[in-house]
Amino acid sequence: MDEYRSNIELAGVVEKILEANSVGITTHAKPDGDAFGSVVALATVLRAIGKDVTSWFMPPVPTNLSDLEGHGLVKPYNPSVQLGQPDLFIVADTGAWSQISPMKKAISDILDRTMVIDHHIAGDLPAPWRYIDSKAAACCEIIAQLIDKLSDAVDGNGDYFTPVVCEVLFVGIASDTGWFRFSNTRPETHELAARLIRLGVDHADVYRRVEQRARPEKLALQTRALDSLKLVADSRVAVIVLTAKDFDQTGAMLEETERFVDMPQSVATVQVVVLITETPVHHKHAQLAETSVEGHDSSSGGGTIRVSFRSKPGPRAVNVAELAQQFGGGGHARAAGAKIRRPLDEVINNITKAAVAAVIANDA
Ligand SMILES: [Mn+2]
Structure with a gap:
């Protein structure tokens, strides 16, 4: 276009x-x-x-x-x-x-x-x-x-x-x-x-x-999100993974993950945050169509993995819109997303590699 x-x-x-x-x-x-x-x-x-x-x-x-x-x-x-x-x-x-x-x-x-x-x-x-x-x-x-x-x-x-x-x-x-x-x-x-x-x-x-309307279920899910947190590439990339099981066991809903992706940015070294979310089974219905600050369509049905990217501003800021585009998504330079229909482990692996590569590429 x-x-x-x-x-x-x-x-x-x-x-x-x-x-x-x-x-x-x-x-x-x-x-x-x-x-x-x-x-x-x-x-x-x-x-x-x-x-x-x-x-x-x-x-x-x-x-x-x-x-x-x-x-x-x-x-x-x-x-x-x-x-x-x-x-x-x-x-x-x-x-x-x-x-x-x-x-x-x-x-x-x-x-x-x-x-x-x-x-x-x-x-x-x-x-x-x-x-x-x-x-x-x-x-x-x-x-x-x-x-x-x-x-x-x-x-x-x-x-x-x-x-x-x-x-x-x-x-x-x-x-x-x-x-x-x-x-x-x-x-x-x-x-x-x-x-x-x-x-x-x-x-x-x-x-x-x-903003101050959370249910206790959200805090339970937040605990799991932080538990899953991995810092890679000298703690410059943070990866959070939420599985369908996490939603089922906490009773939290997909929309309650809002702003989770911002949490790791409090760590000084973190440049890119990735939140990988396996769509909870019981959530299919409300997932009909969804958008977010990322400015892309993240609608999904069962079996879809949602990936949210955030990048901290600064001299070596990573353009996460480009990162998301590698996976068929899009968005803004500092906030982007994609939805991927692949097995969770594969998504975690590929996304983590791509995020690390993007951070390293910006060193040059
Ligand atoms: Mn707007």
Whole structure:
């Protein structure tokens, strides 16, 4: 495909939105905080400026997000739903078919009026309009800019940063930056956070409601993850393995492995972390479609091994997107993933070798 970049300015996005009477909005399947915030904020504001808005989430929506105010505004999507004939259809926080596969057929039918608003570095959705800002830490950063521009274009004094809009935008930028720790965090991210806090977002309370909700089963699985940890290549590569048995015996769920891959990064020498997860048998159903901060499709059925890669920033940072590509995956330079249908032992062996080779290659 051609390069994944903007073919329209933000002013053009505003223009297209103002021209439309009816607007459909969605994001990648299994929305994360940024996807959630982008859709809820945009849908709320477009409604406030008088558009006929229908928005959809491709389930599952994690409960820490679905409990937030604003979720009720967005409909759950299933393949029997008709998207209708909106004047404009916006796909936010992804531009990849693989991330919207449950809706692929429906979007194909209205592709001629589809617009992508995204901050990822790759995508293949051939929408006629694309606004891509890969420097934005979160799609919610772009949405906030868009709201300002819309506000200027409409009347300049509409109060579109309502409490709900502020909260979901904050959740979006906080979750895509690991609460402002990841290397994608930029001054603009903090400036937006400051603005949202001034407008009333209670960041500590949001953190508690969004992040501090673990079940004891998760801690049990975390114990096993750390137990499995191996440090190789002079402790520069960390490998964690979770088996289907680990899930069965702890009662934890696949989605409860979120952020496990970040744990070994606390070790000074660690440059690359690999989390290899054997899909638990009882989880097949909820695995219908899934995406993550890694920006790739990690949907899987039984027998699939999920691999998540992380790389620490620095002068010898490894590009884990390239590493993931060796295994048919993809993602960002610092966070990527792949799904592999091979026996677990073989996957562990091959992935470990490739990660070690990538670290060593960067020494040269
Ligand atoms: Mn995002």
